[in-house]
Amino acid sequence: MTSKELECFMSVAENHSYVKSADLLFYSQPSISYQIKALEDELGFDLFFPGDRVNLTPAGKIVYKQMKAWNNSWKKALSSAKSASQTSREILHIGIRRPINEDFFTRGLKLFFNCQTEYSFCVHPYHIGGLISDLIQGSRDIVVADSLEVAAIGGLSYQPLCRSCWGFVIPSSDPLARKTTLRFSDMNGRDIIVPYIPEGMDETIFDAEYRRWSTPSNIFYSGSHENAVMTATAGVAFATINYSVPSQNSDSVYIPVEGYENHTHGLVWRKDDNRESVKLFVKSMKKVFLDQEGRIADFIKE
Secondary structure (H helix, E strand, O other): OOHHHHHHHHHHHHHOOHHHHHHHHOOOHHHHHHHHHHHHHHHOOOOEOOOOOOOEOHHHHHHHHHHHHHHHHHHHHHHHHHHHHOOOOEEEEEEEOOOOOHHHHHHHHHHHHHOOOOEEEEEEEOOOOOHHHHHHHOOOOEEEEEHHHHOOOOOEEEEEEEEOOOEEEEEOOOHHHHOOOEOHHHHOOOEEEEEOOOOOOOOOHHHHHHHHHOOOOEEEEEOOHHHHHHHHHOOOOEEEEOOOOOOOOOOEEEEEEOOOOOOEEEEEEEOOOOOHHHHHHHHHHHHHHOOOOOOOEOOOOO
């Protein structure tokens, strides 16, 4: 999902007009149509009713609701980052995918910026791959990563912040929805969506284990975990997911994989990096995410 696809989709969904969206975005109408069609092809279902093209389908409404919440969170974070970049503060470069509660993460960024006057930050969103290697090579100061990603890498410090299961999102009507945990072998012979892994990027531990223990009927590839959840919510197929979980009133349910229930997402930085800016950032995020007893937050139901 590209930023241009998202921009065009959100504009048409909100304005119910390709003409108005084209005027507002300074794009041609064919360009907007092309971007939305590309997004629908990636997701695997229609976002707008065919022949109508300005009214959202049920699946389109779900995508719009989730993307609006995500977009608002990141606008707040990027606005803070933009303000920070206009000062003479030392900039802390932070790498992040979307494994962590955006609202809490934004609060942590604001707390870090407001509690001192020496340091600023720049957030670098990632899609898949490259995050840990950029940290090791020094182009990022601190990153948000899964505990599985850093378990076998030396020279790194890790501060867990919130729980992050590995699991499956499946339609609530499926018999498997009654289970509390699933095994990879439970997916044998089923259609399933897995995150697309760009050429040159390593599979995650979850992807490798899934391919080892299950033989699906059909594999569909998604550009992001969120897209996989949207598709599963629409009842099209099964999906694998590790941090984006549908709401409790959704038509799909999240079930963790047996043995992978208690992994975490948190902050990772180089052990030899003793800068005050890194220490302050870790302290700010801990204050937001951790309760008074020091327990990691549990966002599995959010």
